[in-house]
Amino acid sequence: MAHSTFKVGDLTAVVGDNAAHEKHRAGYNGVWSLQHNTASTRSIFVPEVAGLNYEHIVNGEEPPDSKTFFEPRNAPMTFNQLSKSEGELHQPPTPTFHVESWTRFQLVAPHYLDMSFRCVAHQHVFPRGYMAMFWASYMNAPVDKSMYFLGGLEGQPGSNWMQLCTQFHNRDSTVRHRNDKLELTFAPGRDALYKSLSTFRFDTPLFYGHFNDLVWLVMFDRTEGIRLTHSPSGGGGNAALKTTNPAWDFQFIVPKPEVMKEYGFKVRTVLRPRCSREEVLEEYRKWREVE
Secondary structure: OOEEEEEEOOEEEEEEOOOOEOOEOOOOOEEEEEEEHHHOOOOOEOOOOOEOEEEEEEOOOOOOOHHHHOHHHHOOOEEEEOOOOEEEEEEOOOOOOOEEEEEEEEEEOOOEEEEEEEEEEOOOOOOOOEEEEEEEOEEOOOOOOOEEEEEEEOOOOOOEEEEEOOOOOOOOOEEEEOOOOOOOOOOOOOOOHHHOEEEEEEOOOEEEEEEOOEEEEEEEOOOOOEEEEEEOOOOOEEOOOOEEOOEEEEEEEEEOOOOOOEEEEEEEEEEEEOOOHHHHHHHHHHHHHHO
């Protein structure tokens, strides 16, 4: 089985591995489709690709080709349905970076999609002292392409609601936490979203964006190692609507990774009718109290 459809509460999700199926293109794993019952004919993710798509493993060296650059999208991966609400992707050690991973997705009523990620490095191929992983969500032509989060400009006090809508792909794209002091180095080579840093910093580990009359909120169980990333056009174009598909992305960075040690983090996403920012923060508080 390469994918399965889950219906819980207000949400319907299709979760799958890197296989192709009908409109869905090969090489895009994660949540192939996510719909709210008030907008049941349109996924918030571009139908041909995916959201919460595990697509990069980064060690700072220049990948020799596109297949290596997108190794998690190209390396063998399997999907297993665990229950009526839960499924898991397993990727054995990848050919270049030798990272094994398990990504579990679970729908929770009324409007939650949880993701937990675990990984193990089987060989030390991280000469620059870090292991980074990258997830992309290709949003299906929202009118507002922005990501919103609590934070501020680097070096300035105060925490306010910030709006990140980059003008160009690979420019000012990555937002670090206020206390993130890790300076990643890269060999000369291609531009990438994770290489270009914004002067924004986030304080609370969450972001949200608007999708028509819905809000999609993405919350993390930690700040350490998490970075937020935006592209105005990462999901390509939508000719019918004369616009682009933005990418609302994030990263998980492990400094000084140890071989055969497990690392991981958890994410809760919320897809619900638009709400106030106070309700956004209440969703985060409720989740963290349970966690």
